[in-house]
Amino acid sequence: MTDIIWGNGQSIISTESFQLNVTHRKDGNSEKYPDTVKIIISGVDLPGLSDNKTEWTVENLQNLIVNAFLKCEIDSKTQEGDLIAKVSHSGAAGY
Amino acid sequence: MWKSIIVTKNQIENKDIKKIIDGENSSIIIKNFLKKEDCKKIIKKISSMNIERDSKKFNHIGPFLMNYTTKKEKYFDNAEKANEVFKKIFVNVENPVNKIKTTISKCFPNYKIAETKENQRNYASCTIRRHENGKSIPLHKDNVRYEGVEYQVSKINSQISCILHLQETEKGGNLSIYNKRWEKKLEKYREIEFGYNPIIKENILMDTIESKSGDLVIINPNYLHEVKKIQGNSDRITLGMFFGIENKTKKIFSWA
Numbered sequence: 001m002t003d004i005i006w007g008n009g010q011s012i013i014s015t016e017s018f019q020l021n022v023t024h025r026k027d028g029n030s031e032k033y034p035d036t037v038k039i040i041i042s043g044v045d046l047p048g049l050s051d052n053k054t055e056w057t058v059e060n061l062q063n064l065i066v067n068a069f070l071k072c073e074i075d076s077k078t079q080e081g082d083l084i085a086k087v088s089h090s091g092a093a094g095y
Numbered sequence: 096m097w098k099s100i101i102v103t104k105n106q107i108e109n110k111d112i113k114k115i116i117d118g119e120n121s122s123i124i125i126k127n128f129l130k131k132e133d134c135k136k137i138i139k140k141i142s143s144m145n146i147e148r149d150s151k152k153f154n155h156i157g158p159f160l161m162n163y164t165t166k167k168e169k170y171f172d173n174a175e176k177a178n179e180v181f182k183k184i185f186v187n188v189e190n191p192v193n194k195i196k197t198t199i200s201k202c203f204p205n206y207k208i209a210e211t212k213e214n215q216r217n218y219a220s221c222t223i224r225r226h227e228n229g230k231s232i233p234l235h236k237d238n239v240r241y242e243g244v245e246y247q248v249s250k251i252n253s254q255i256s257c258i259l260h261l262q263e264t265e266k267g268g269n270l271s272i273y274n275k276r277w278e279k280k281l282e283k284y285r286e287i288e289f290g291y292n293p294i295i296k297e298n299i300l301m302d303t304i305e306s307k308s309g310d311l312v313i314i315n316p317n318y319l320h321e322v323k324k325i326q327g328n329s330d331r332i333t334l335g336m337f338f339g340i341e342n343k344t345k346k347i348f349s350w351a
Binding site for chain 2: 006008021023024045046047071
């Protein structure tokens with residue numbers, strides 16, 4: 001099962017990575033995750049952001065990720081402890 | 096006090112809409128907007144038809160754009176199917192979607208209600224939602240400018256939400272709207288599945304709107320709102336649609 005964490009984008013580090021303030025963690029995650037993590041984006045499902053990484057800019061990541069509530073499905077972890085994850089908008093759906 | 100404006104469909108004016116957009120009042124309630132017998136006819140018709148629901152999770156008819164924020168093609172596919180279903184549902188009554196559009200357009204005499212299309216495809220005209228005993232809708236906002244950025248309707252200046260009550264509950268199911276406008280900094284209070292932590296409504300002025308069949312309730316959905324738990328055997332059935340007001344082009348769009 002994939003580990004999942006949720007939280008708010010804090011700052012953009014590069015055109016494919018950002019700092020996340022973690023607010024929620026899935027019960028049953030295989031690891032404990034700290035309150036702040038660096039996310040390297042492996043894929044996205046974010047309104048307004050193309051699937052094509054080459055089109056991403058720091059500016060559009062800034063608009064779409066900073067303060068937004070995000071779901072990060074973790075694929076793997078780098079040696080430095082950064083998380084490689086699929087990032088999506090969370091909880092926007094109607095009820 | 097933060098109160099509703101209660102009017103008839105002939106009395107509603109542009110200044111009333113402006114008051115809810117600006118947060119001076121909580122809502123506009125047009126009592127008996129649709130005849131109770133027409134509400135009953137619509138529900139009877141729905142019950143007699145074998146209608147495919149939009150999701151397994153919810154017992155709703157018609158796609159809700161916010162469920163399709165990154166799935167535009169699917170949204171327009173489902174909107175096309177749903178609009179055909181709505182035509183059949185409203186066959187023997189005064190079409191409530193058109194009636195709501197006419198009422199809103201009267202409030203904006205200098206604006207044109209534009210046919211809401213994107214790449215020649217129609218948006219869903221409305222959504223019919225059925226919430227059963229025990230269900231509630233958590234504290235949330237609806238803001239197409241934030242979450243619907245992939246859609247043309249997100250380029251508007253203001254958004255209003257119209258909810259026509261087709262069936263009232265025996266008890267519960269009231270709408271609570273809080274005098275707190277959503278802003279991006281509130282995203283840190285988001286809940287995983289949907290909506291916001293109730294902590295953000297503490298000490299905020301609130302108005303309660305009862306579910307009464309035939310009433311049309313108009314709110315600025317960017318103010319936090321929720322629906323309390325439904326109790327009893329009568330489901331809460333509503334028809335909902337949004338209007339977007341674009342000042343530059345003086346156009347009004349509707350979608351669900």
